[in-house]
Amino acid sequence: MNRLILGIALVGIVSSFTGCAMVHQKDREWLSDPVMQRSTDKLEGTLDGDNFPRREGSTGGSSGAGGGCGC
């Protein structure tokens, strides 16, 4: 039941996203600035992706899938 509710919520969120008003190319100057990016810089992501799974019991789900950690 919980999974069904979660699935419906996800579909709702996705649908609401794709129905958003368009931001035209000429208005995207700020969105292309580094401070507006979703992810941290590439090597920072590599190091965080290596470090947190060594110290925590859960991996995966944000910047990349976990696995391959020998800890």
Next chain:
Amino acid sequence: MLKRTLLTTALFSCLAFASEEGDKLDTKFEVFHDRNDVTALSPVMSLTKSIARNFSIDWEAQLDAVTGASRQWGTKGSGQNPPLDASTGASGKATTVSHVLDGISGASGKGDWELRGGTKLGVTWTDKKGGVLNGSLYASKESDYKSFSPAIGGSWDFGERNTTVSWGASWFFDRESPYGAWALLGGGAKRVQSYNLGLSQTLTPLSLAGLTATVTRTTGYIGHPYNPVSTVDSGLLAEYLPEKKDAVALAAQFVQGFHLGDLLGSVNSEYRWYTDSWNLRSHTLTVRWSQHLSDASVLRLQARVYTQTGAAFASTHDLGNELYRTADIRFFPFNSYLLGAKFSSELPEAWGALLPRRWDISYDHLVRDTKGNPALYQLYAANAWYMQGTARLGFSWDI
């Protein structure tokens, strides 16, 4: 052999093709230290180079040198022979299994360094209409662990590039080969398959949102033998874990930009929820405030709160009727809190191509309430102001 092949291919590719916009070399050097005198030095580099129309290669290489807490050499100052590590708790090359483990990494009383290396080579195809496909091979080697992983992924922009759907799949073929007498207690092949699906949507000229879902299945020898459980009569029992774990993680992210005067800034908030078939659940909230201090420099402050429940069978002591058991402190319930600051800046183009175009420096400070058996693991003292610190220095070149 694989590493040499990847290295040679990447270097050849770098030399053989003309420079294009977006080609760059990034480097970063990380120093990790904790209050148990565990030190890890991690240089890492990434090379991105166009090799043909619509194609580019990415080569990444990382080295870790760990001392003061090594699975190979044991825990510093434990007074045991062999001393063991607390983050992992591993004995050296000795043949006996006596113990004191470090909860976060393990340490060497001898001042020895344990080395770990990893490299990844990827190819990316980019379509001008908004499609991206990539494939990569990853390999890493630690003194008791090897990993090899192919991965594929892609993304597609549509709706005037306001919406991006992304996907990824990776497969890990790993093997744990424990040291010395520990090999009698465990070791073997581990397989990981992970699939993720993401959606990113621009909402306004100053805001965007994203969702990511990841499912992961791990099978085979999942733990390692360095986390024995105490028995009621002070003996030790080897860790015993299920040979399968299924995990689901969902993350939601929202980025809101704003202006302080003429300078752009943003608040990036991300929440991640995780659950797995071992009954471990976690919540992670990360908030980053990035602020231009000038056109060429950015200050970022971040806070991260992490909390997890314990796995169903995480226990310091075995009562004798449990099917599965582990004393690995990563599977105990705990909370951690991270505060960090990062400054990044561009350097004058007039300095020439040999000097970097960008640099950054950062520091993250983390405290956590470690739980476990203090007779086996070096746990952090409660309420200590210093537990873990991570400093990084990075340079980036346009090539």
